[in-house]
Amino acid sequence: MGGAVPHAVKLQEEFGSELQVVFVEAQSATHEQMEAFALKYKWLGNDAVWTKERPFDSGLEGLPSFVLVGADGTVLEKGRSSTSKTAEAIENEIAAARKPPADAPKELHKAWKHFQKGEVAKALSEARKRGEDEGLRDAAETAVATFEAHTGARLGRVEWCIENGYMVEARAQLDDLGRDLKGAGELERRQAELDSRLQSADLAGEREAAAALERVLVRLHADGFDKKGKLAHQLEKLVEEHAGTKAAERARHLLSLNV
Amino acid sequence: MSTSTRANTIRRWSPAGVAALAAATALGLAAPGSSGVEVGQSVSYSFRAPLVNGKGAKSLEDFRGRPVLVEFWGTR
Numbered sequence: 001m002g003g004a005v006p007h008a009v010k011l012q013e014e015f016g017s018e019l020q021v022v023f024v025e026a027q028s029a030t031h032e033q034m035e036a037f038a039l040k041y042k043w044l045g046n047d048a049v050w051t052k053e054r055p056f057d058s059g060l061e062g063l064p065s066f067v068l069v070g071a072d073g074t075v076l077e078k079g080r081s082s083t084s085k086t087a088e089a090i091e092n093e094i095a096a097a098r099k100p101p102a103d104a105p106k107e108l109h110k111a112w113k114h115f116q117k118g119e120v121a122k123a124l125s126e127a128r129k130r131g132e133d134e135g136l137r138d139a140a141e142t143a144v145a146t147f148e149a150h151t152g153a154r155l156g157r158v159e160w161c162i163e164n165g166y167m168v169e170a171r172a173q174l175d176d177l178g179r180d181l182k183g184a185g186e187l188e189r190r191q192a193e194l195d196s197r198l199q200s201a202d203l204a205g206e207r208e209a210a211a212a213l214e215r216v217l218v219r220l221h222a223d224g225f226d227k228k229g230k231l232a233h234q235l236e237k238l239v240e241e242h243a244g245t246k247a248a249e250r251a252r253h254l255l256s257l258n259v
Numbered sequence: 260m261s262t263s264t265r266a267n268t269i270r271r272w273s274p275a276g277v278a279a280l281a282a283a284t285a286l287g288l289a290a291p292g293s294s295g296v297e298v299g300q301s302v303s304y305s306f307r308a309p310l311v312n313g314k315g316a317k318s319l320e321d322f323r324g325r326p327v328l329v330e331f332w333g334t335r
Binding site: 008011012017020022024025026027029031033037038046048050054056066067072076077082089093094116150164166173 | 301311323325
């Protein structure tokens with residue numbers, strides 16, 4: 001099976017970071033079998049994520065099937081195979097997600113627009129200013145809580161990446177936040193702390209190993225994996241040269257998969 | 260992005276309810292009396308194991324702000 005999987009991969013590549021594809025392996029394969037399958041078909045390197053846990057019951061019989069969830073967590077569409085209609089629904093949802101929520105007072109639209117552009121500090125400042133008006137206080141507090149929670153979760157993911165040796169991803173996520181948190185108080189402090197940790201001398205080995213692994217993964221995504229091929233040899237070399245790092249452990253794990 | 264913006268939102272699930280359903284579906288069982296999620300329903304879920312390629316994401320909520328295509332597939 002797997003006929004619809006390449007289409008979902010294509011959608012992930014087409015929409016980039018504005019869409020998240022979550023593959024749910026639903027045929028009781030082991031975790032290793034799932035990874036080996038992804039590796040074999042070159043799908044491990046793109047932005048899609050993989051799991052064996054079903055986040056909900058789709059209510060659909062047979063595989064493949066899909067559920068499209070909107071930017072606010074609401075189910076928009078479901079069916080057996082994603083189609084061009086699904087792509088259209090995704091496109092519409094991306095456009096809608098760029099607008100302030102329909103129930104946000106128009107006085108708070110500026111704050112929401114800042115937030116949707118990633119300008120978190122400006123968004124917080126604007127929402128707090130509007131919240132000084134008693135009539136807007138509740139809506140402003142909701143907006144501030146949403147902005148803080150969302151950004152806090154992003155920083156939490158950076159922290160997870162650092163702790164688990166995903167230094168390239170941690171760097172990319174921190175760079176993505178850039179200077180958008182300047183003036184955002186606790187969020188800015190946390191960002192600076194993570195940045196300093198990521199650059200620390202004691203993580204130099206992890207950074208180097210993670211960068212080496214990333215170079216192999218990019219090739220692996222483009223060329224596929226052959227256990228006797230050049231990429232496997234590079235992974236073996238990485239395991240040896242960067243022994244003791246988390247990236248080397250991941251490389252060893254990839255080599256152990258029965259592809 | 261408020262969930263209440265959807266006029267057709269039917270109901271929200273409690274985290275305990277979602278966890279119970281996840282446990283049932285992980286075993287290949289359908290939730291009693293359920294035909295699965297419906298269009299307009301709000302969904303949430305925290306993953307127990309790290310997502311492969313997840314870059315630190317731990318729940319569906321981590322993807323809020325952009326659409327999520329959940330694709331159920333098999334390896335066999």
